[in-house]
Amino acid sequence: xxxxxxxxxxxxxxxxxxxxxxxxxxxxxxxxxxxxxxxxxxxxxxxxxxxxxxxxxxxxxxxxxxxxxxxxxxxxxxxxxxxxxxxxxxxxxxxxxxxxxxxxxxxxxxxxxxxxxxxxxxxxxxxxxxxxxxxxxxxxxxxxxxxxxxxxxxxxxxxxxxxxxxxxxxxx
Amino acid sequence: xxxxxxxxxxxxxxxxxxxxxxxxxxxxxxxxxxxxxxxxxxxxxxxxxxxxxxxxxxxxxxxxxxxxxxxxxxxxxxxxxx
Numbered sequence: 001x002x003x004x005x006x007x008x009x010x011x012x013x014x015x016x017x018x019x020x021x022x023x024x025x026x027x028x029x030x031x032x033x034x035x036x037x038x039x040x041x042x043x044x045x046x047x048x049x050x051x052x053x054x055x056x057x058x059x060x061x062x063x064x065x066x067x068x069x070x071x072x073x074x075x076x077x078x079x080x081x082x083x084x085x086x087x088x089x090x091x092x093x094x095x096x097x098x099x100x101x102x103x104x105x106x107x108x109x110x111x112x113x114x115x116x117x118x119x120x121x122x123x124x125x126x127x128x129x130x131x132x133x134x135x136x137x138x139x140x141x142x143x144x145x146x147x148x149x150x151x152x153x154x155x156x157x158x159x160x161x162x163x164x165x166x167x168x169x170x171x172x
Numbered sequence: 173x174x175x176x177x178x179x180x181x182x183x184x185x186x187x188x189x190x191x192x193x194x195x196x197x198x199x200x201x202x203x204x205x206x207x208x209x210x211x212x213x214x215x216x217x218x219x220x221x222x223x224x225x226x227x228x229x230x231x232x233x234x235x236x237x238x239x240x241x242x243x244x245x246x247x248x249x250x251x252x253x254x
Contacts, residue, residue: 036243044246091210094203101202106195149187152239153195156232172215 002085009086016079022072024158030065031147034058039144059140060125063118070119073111094171095164102164106157110150117143184237192233200225 005012038058042051080103089096116122122143127136200217207215217225 037247039243040245040247043244091206092213097203097206098199101199101206105198105202148240148243151243152232152236153191156235171221172213 002082005082006086009083012079012082012086016076016083019072019075019079020162023069023076024162026068026072027062027066030062035062035147056124056140059143063123063125066114066118070115093168095168099161099164102157102161106153110154113146117146184240188233188236188240192229192236195232196225196229
């Protein structure tokens with residue numbers, strides 16, 4: 001099968017890079033300009049009904065908007081190994097080894113949690129429609145704790161991985 | 173389980189330092205182990221590389237603490253304690 005894909009290496013690489021761009025940046029504007037201000041306003045006035053409503057709207061819309069990122073991630077995880085198989089890079093390439101460690105040890109666990117929080121057991125809209133106010137609130141707070149905890153690691157390692165892929169450094 | 177993993181307000185330092193050390197051990201240890209198992213090269217870190225990684229780990233933790241505190245700071249209030 002790899003032989004059949006070999007003539008399309010550059011096209012697969014293009015798809016991979018576009019998916020990485022979407023995965024890295026599709027939530028940035030929504031997060032920075034809607035989710036963060038809404039949660040900060042709620043933290044300042046936790047009993048203010050308008051602040052609570054804005055917070056809830058922001059995170060539910062974020063759950064919906066993150067679908068782009070969550071479509072891009074599987075595209076990355078499929079095209080990546082194909083590129084690996086076609087390119088011949090292996091453990092001798094320091095940058096490649098480090099990149100794989102970051103992808104599977106940092107990004108994958110974060111994305112598993114992210115999928116859960118936005119679409120599966122942690123989806124807030126589901127609890128709102130079911131009228132379960134306690135679970136709704138619990139999952140909103142949990143999602144915020146998650147976002148606070150992973151913002152910097154994602155920012156750092158996201159840019160770092162792109163740097164590794166482009167610059168392809170050897171450390172030894 | 174997720175609630176245990178992610179830091180609650182006020183435990184930034186412990187969380188960030190623990191996470192940074194875990195990541196450093198995983199990345200450096202994983203890298204060296206993979207090199208030993210998958211290549212013929214015996215890869216050892218130089219003193220400069222160890223110093224560089226240590227500094228990077230400290231910087232990562234420091235920025236992570238600042239990031240979390242900033243995100244958890246209400247619009248018009250001082251940042252929470254560590």
